[in-house]
Amino acid sequence: MQFGHFDDANREYVITRPDTPLPWINYLGCQAYFGIISNTAGGYSFYRDARLRRITRYRYNNVPFDFGGRYIYLRDEESGEFWSPSWQPTRHDAQDYSCRHGMGYSTIGSTFRGIAASTRYFVPLDENLEIWQFTVTNHRQTPATLSVFSCIEFCLWDAQDDATNFQRNFSTGQVEIEDGVIYHKTEYRERRDHFAYFACSLAPAGFDTQREAFLGPYRGWDKPLAVERGASTNSVAHGWSPIGSHQVKLALQPGESRQIVYLLGYHENPRDQKFDPPGSQTINKKTVKPVIAKYLQPSQAEAAFDKLRAYWDGLLGILDVKTPDPHTDRMVNIWNAYQCMATFNMSRSASFYEPGIGRGLGFRDSNQDLLGFVQMDPARARERILDLAATQLPSGGAYHQYQPLTKRGNNDVGGNFNDDPHWLIIGVSAYLKETGDWSILDEPAPYDNETGSEQPLYEHLQRSFRYTLERLGPHGLPLIGRADWNDCLNLNCFSDTPGQSFQTTTNKEGKVAESVFIAGLFVLAGKELAAIAQRRGLPAEAANYLTESAKMDGVIRQHGWDGEWFLRAYDNFGHKIGSKECKEGQIFIETQGFCVLAGIGLEDGLAQRALDSVRARLATKHGIVLQQPAFSEYYLNLGEISSYPPGYKENAGIFCHNNPWVIIAETQVGNGDAAHDYYSRINPSAREAISDVHRCEPYVYSQMIAGRDAPSFGEAKNSWLTGTAAWNYYAITQWILGIRPAFEGLQIAPVIPQSWPGFDATRKFRGVTYRIHVKREGPGNRVALSMDGKPVQGDIVLASKGQTAVSVEVTLT
Numbered sequence: 001m002q003f004g005h006f007d008d009a010n011r012e013y014v015i016t017r018p019d020t021p022l023p024w025i026n027y028l029g030c031q032a033y034f035g036i037i038s039n040t041a042g043g044y045s046f047y048r049d050a051r052l053r054r055i056t057r058y059r060y061n062n063v064p065f066d067f068g069g070r071y072i073y074l075r076d077e078e079s080g081e082f083w084s085p086s087w088q089p090t091r092h093d094a095q096d097y098s099c100r101h102g103m104g105y106s107t108i109g110s111t112f113r114g115i116a117a118s119t120r121y122f123v124p125l126d127e128n129l130e131i132w133q134f135t136v137t138n139h140r141q142t143p144a145t146l147s148v149f150s151c152i153e154f155c156l157w158d159a160q161d162d163a164t165n166f167q168r169n170f171s172t173g174q175v176e177i178e179d180g181v182i183y184h185k186t187e188y189r190e191r192r193d194h195f196a197y198f199a200c201s202l203a204p205a206g207f208d209t210q211r212e213a214f215l216g217p218y219r220g221w222d223k224p225l226a227v228e229r230g231a232s233t234n235s236v237a238h239g240w241s242p243i244g245s246h247q248v249k250l251a252l253q254p255g256e257s258r259q260i261v262y263l264l265g266y267h268e269n270p271r272d273q274k275f276d277p278p279g280s281q282t283i284n285k286k287t288v289k290p291v292i293a294k295y296l297q298p299s300q301a302e303a304a305f306d307k308l309r310a311y312w313d314g315l316l317g318i319l320d321v322k323t324p325d326p327h328t329d330r331m332v333n334i335w336n337a338y339q340c341m342a343t344f345n346m347s348r349s350a351s352f353y354e355p356g357i358g359r360g361l362g363f364r365d366s367n368q369d370l371l372g373f374v375q376m377d378p379a380r381a382r383e384r385i386l387d388l389a390a391t392q393l394p395s396g397g398a399y400h401q402y403q404p405l406t407k408r409g410n411n412d413v414g415g416n417f418n419d420d421p422h423w424l425i426i427g428v429s430a431y432l433k434e435t436g437d438w439s440i441l442d443e444p445a446p447y448d449n450e451t452g453s454e455q456p457l458y459e460h461l462q463r464s465f466r467y468t469l470e471r472l473g474p475h476g477l478p479l480i481g482r483a484d485w486n487d488c489l490n491l492n493c494f495s496d497t498p499g500q501s502f503q504t505t506t507n508k509e510g511k512v513a514e515s516v517f518i519a520g521l522f523v524l525a526g527k528e529l530a531a532i533a534q535r536r537g538l539p540a541e542a543a544n545y546l547t548e549s550a551k552m553d554g555v556i557r558q559h560g561w562d563g564e565w566f567l568r569a570y571d572n573f574g575h576k577i578g579s580k581e582c583k584e585g586q587i588f589i590e591t592q593g594f595c596v597l598a599g600i601g602l603e604d605g606l607a608q609r610a611l612d613s614v615r616a617r618l619a620t621k622h623g624i625v626l627q628q629p630a631f632s633e634y635y636l637n638l639g640e641i642s643s644y645p646p647g648y649k650e651n652a653g654i655f656c657h658n659n660p661w662v663i664i665a666e667t668q669v670g671n672g673d674a675a676h677d678y679y680s681r682i683n684p685s686a687r688e689a690i691s692d693v694h695r696c697e698p699y700v701y702s703q704m705i706a707g708r709d710a711p712s713f714g715e716a717k718n719s720w721l722t723g724t725a726a727w728n729y730y731a732i733t734q735w736i737l738g739i740r741p742a743f744e745g746l747q748i749a750p751v752i753p754q755s756w757p758g759f760d761a762t763r764k765f766r767g768v769t770y771r772i773h774v775k776r777e778g779p780g781n782r783v784a785l786s787m788d789g790k791p792v793q794g795d796i797v798l799a800s801k802g803q804t805a806v807s808v809e810v811t812l813t
């Protein structure tokens with residue numbers, strides 16, 4: 001069952017009924033001003049940091065779901081009837097409801113009693129504001145007299161404090177209203193130099209800024225008293241809950257349309273110019289007024305929208321593929337790339353499942369996100385890498401998370417997640433391969449943001465690698481610390497106290513529990529770092545990295561192989577985890593995928609055996625589960641993983657993030673059929689037809705799909721902000737389609753299904769457009785290349801200086 005359909009030509013997903021199983025959301029903004037918006041106009045906005053600069057309020061986990069949004073009410077002045085064209089909050093039975101989620105915008109509307117209305121929401125490039133283009137049309141035979149009420153609820157900036165500190169917050173709210181523009185200035189009088197504003201292009205007949213005045217006592221968003229009565233109260237918020245609402249009166253002839261432009265924005269003033277006149281308490285609006293005046297003009301709003309479209313045309317033009325599989329094309333060309341932008345911007349901070357107040361940017365997560373993002377905006381990727389490096393600790397370890405606004409490491413979570421530092425090597429390597437910009441390695445970056453501690457980025461990579469060498473356990477495998485990639489495998493935690501954080505509670509010394517996963521990651525990072533060192537003119541150092549990497553490969557074979565698959569770890573007692581000897585959790589996906597991906601066991605068949613075991617024990621029709629058998633009880637020595645009921649999250653859920661590791665591993669053993677088959681099982685577009693089972697958005701990946709041990713097998717959760725986005729993009733584009741940036745040029749080594757006759761692709765790489773045509777002439781993966789008609793040795797192409805476009809013919813035999 002479906003709740004809508006894809007419109008690929010417009011790069012939109014069109015939701016055709018409002019009661020989706022869960023709110024299906026989209027992101028507005030891609031630089032500094034952001035919002036999330038659901039298919040019924042729920043959601044909120046923030047500037048840079050969803051915790052520290054929340055602009056509008058949202059109530060997570062409300063009943064019903066998804067309250068707080070960018071609401072518009074229409075009131076028929078003759079009948080007194082009112083409704084919301086976006087369905088929520090009034091939930092009237094409207095006709096022709098549709099929500100078009102597109103690239104950085106959403107258009108939501110419907111028709112009620114002959115009045116069609118829809119709103120397109122987007123954030124213009126390079127501005128800290130959002131535009132709502134509201135259009136209403138009278139399809140009746142008779143004139144219509146309408147009132148249009150807008151409404152947003154302001155957040156008192158710090159979303160955590162806003163949701164908890166009522167003894168103070170009920171007394172701090174302040175607004176100004178000038179020329180119909182509502183300015184939210186809570187705390188501006190003291191330490192803030194920023195304010196929000198809400199403006200409307202038609203002269204309002206009235207306004208409200210005090211929530212209780214607008215809603216009326218004991219009423220919700222579905223029945224505001226002001227709307228019911230048809231009259232705003234012109235309330236001025238003092239304390240309590242400031243909102244922004246305008247009432248606009250319209251008379252529409254039959255067939256007539258009108259547009260209203262609304263602006264919701266964020267603005268900062270220089271500290272010494274906050275007030276106008278100086279010495280007063282009135283906001284200085286000199287610099288914001290021109291911005292407001294500009295975008296309230298419908299033509300300027302439209303021009304800004306066109307610019308946004310052109311921006312996305314450019315981004316999505318970097319890689320465009322045409323394969324025999326429409327689900328592959330749609331994800332690669334549109335939605336997966338789009339999701340990679342969202343994960344880059346948000347990390348794991350703000351979604352329908354991440355409340356924006358918990359995690360900031362994760363060190364491990366953000367480095368992996370680069371794999372799917374770097375080609376889109378290398379300059380921002382570069383900045384991100386340097387920000388991440390600045391939260392590395394002198395030990396080579398790293399803060400697990402940092403706040404995007406302050407760029408400071410998060411002390412509550414701290415470090416000692418022993419996989420973290422290696423992801424920096426993986427991220428930097430991806431950047432170098434994409435851009436060829438080796439200068440980044442000389443860029444100074446501090447440790448722990450300490451001024452004076454700056455060292456070239458390259459030294460950060462050296463320390464990352466050394467970090468593990470200095471932390472080896474009894475078998476010579478890396479000590480796990482608080483956790484490795486699997487945040488829930490907490491082998492030093494031993495928590496039996498409710499409420500303790502599994503990630504930060506450490507009751508063991510941490511000198512015994514080892515991770516085979518980190519070992520695999522180390523092998524890969526060692527190879528990447530060696531390649532970097534070699535090209536930096538440090539052959540001895542490069543050789544050393546290769547030696548250490550090979551040594552670890554040996555240790556994995558000796559102590560990390562269980563006979564038919566790779567072990568997962570050793571616990572605090574030195575007992576095996578992920579072994580046939582275990583009662584539960586005998587085989588884990590992470591090490592099968594990652595060890596093979598790192599090249600371990602490719603020559604002697606261990607890799608193939610590990611993958612056979614995955615197929616036999618972990619693969620399901622909805623994707624590959626994380627481990628089997630699921631943990632049926634809580635194991636003190638394992639931590640959070642065994643706290644989840646079987647089939648959910650890390651306890652044998654289909655954790656979509658690591659499925660692509662197996663997909664890549666399958667390409668490494670040359671099995672394109674298996675790789676693409678696994679890819680398709682979790683491809684959201686391919687799952688659209690079972691939206692009633694999958695339940696999350698069919699246009700983006702979710703972090704997890706319930707595994708076969710769960711009652712809701714096949715049900716997705718935690719959509720949008722997941723490493724799944726980058727890893728799947730990377731797996732399909734670089735390993736199955738095989739179009740892979742390499743240090744020396746663009747490598748082309750497809751491992752596609754046998755039944756595919758080939759495919760076409762356009763890839764912009766280091767300023768050159770590569771038009772790639774792949775033709776299958778035999779059943780294998782052997783590649784013969786020619787560029788502009790001339791045969792090329794090997795599988796790497798690089799256009800000559802001055803060329804802007806080349807065509808590459810690829811023959812597979």
Ligand code: GLC
Binds near residue numbers: 484485488650
């Ligand atoms: C979440 C975390 C990620 C972690 C994964 C597995 O996706 O964001 O850092 O690797 O869970 O626990």
Ligand code: GLC
Binds near residue numbers: 487488503640649650
């Ligand atoms: C929880 C989640 C896990 C996530 C972690 C981040 O443990 O289950 O997926 O990675 O929190 O702190």
